[in-house]
Amino acid sequence: MxxxxxxxxxxxxxxHQSTEGKYRLARTAGVSGPAFWEAYWALRPSYDRGEVTGPGYWSQVAGALGARFDRRRIAELIEADIATCSxxxxxxxxxxxxxxxxxxxxxxxxxxxxxxxxxxxxxxxxxxxxxxxxxxxxxxxxxxxxxxxxxxxxxxxxxxxxxxxxxxxxxxxxxxxxxxxxxxxxxxxxxxxxxxxxxxxxxxxx
Incomplete structure (x- = not known):
């Protein structure tokens, strides 16, 4: 061998992420529909490569959506993101x-x-x-x-x-x-x- x-x-x-997990993530972000997932995936490569931290990534996602995530919301999003892939x-x-x-x-x-x-x-x-x-x-x-x-x-x-x-x-x-x-x-x-x-x-x- x-x-x-x-x-x-x-x-x-x-x-891969379950439908239920995706729903939880979008619900936590407070943004639903294609716009959320377009921002999520478009900004993901730099996060995956370690060029930004979790808080940095979710701040970028918020900016792309014209939203604002405070520190508590970002912590919840990181937790929900992990749960969808666990x-x-x-x-x-x-x-x-x-x-x-x-x-x-x-x-x-x-x-x-x-x-x-x-x-x-x-x-x-x-x-x-x-x-x-x-x-x-x-x-x-x-x-x-x-x-x-x-x-x-x-x-x-x-x-x-x-x-x-x-x-x-x-x-x-x-x-x-x-x-x-x-x-x-x-x-x-x-x-x-x-x-x-x-x-x-x-x-x-x-």
């Missing part, structure tokens, strides 16, 4: 445990702000299994930027061809493959198992 499996977090090991895929967590037990080397690459990264490190001990945890807020690069993948390659000291990147977004997979990695577009744990078996078989000596 050779090579490293580099996992995405949200959409693979953890669930549900993990238990089946995939079990698969991670299985891979580690079998001797598989694993790593993590996630677009994630500092407050959410701290939440995961505090509440999910299984993160300790990852030999490299590349959180965008700490490495200064976010997917699908090529430097995000190159940072992982350097940290792992691994040939890109020996890294299988697992993500649920096609553009992130294509960006990883452009740096020399192999890619697997995640849909189900079963399909991932099949892909890992095929990868191992292709790398085994005949």
């Amino acid at each position: 050779t090579g490293t499996v580099l996992f995405d977090l949200f959409g693979v090991l953890a669930h 549900a993990v895929n238990e089946t995939m967590v079990a698969l991670v445990e299985e891979l580690v037990a079998s001797g598989r080397r694993i790593a993590l690459l996630s677009n994630i702000p500092e407050e959410l990264a701290v939440h995961y490190e505090t509440h999910h001990r299984w993160l300790q299994h990852f030999q490299v945890r590349a959180f965008s807020c700490r490495i200064g690069h976010a997917k699908p930027e090529p430097d995000a993948y190159r940072w992982c390659q350097n940290a792992l000291r691994e040939d890109p061809a020996r890294i299988l990147f697992v993500d649920d977004r096609q553009n992130n997979i294509q960006a990883a493959e452009a740096t020399g990695m192999r890619g697997h577009l995640f849909t189900t744990p079963t399909r991932l198992r099949e892909s890992l078996a095929q990868w191992d078989a292709a790398r085994s000596p005949s």
Whole structure:
């Protein structure tokens, strides 16, 4: 068994925001409709890369909406934002445990702000299994930027061809493959198992 499996977090090991969670977040902001989400996502990359803090990000969102969030509202928004992204895929967590037990080397690459990264490190001990945890807020690069993948390659000291990147977004997979990695577009744990078996078989000596 050779090579490293580099996992995405949200959409693979953890669930994306739920409808209920999104409703809570917009309700906390006091702004509903497309305008809120346009501001939320448009300003997110700098937050994910650690260029602004949580309070700074939410102040920017307020400015884009023509609103004002006081410190209490910002604290509530940070808490609600974390809550919307805190549900993990238990089946995939079990698969991670299985891979580690079998001797598989694993790593993590996630677009994630500092407050959410701290939440995961505090509440999910299984993160300790990852030999490299590349959180965008700490490495200064976010997917699908090529430097995000190159940072992982350097940290792992691994040939890109020996890294299988697992993500649920096609553009992130294509960006990883452009740096020399192999890619697997995640849909189900079963399909991932099949892909890992095929990868191992292709790398085994005949």
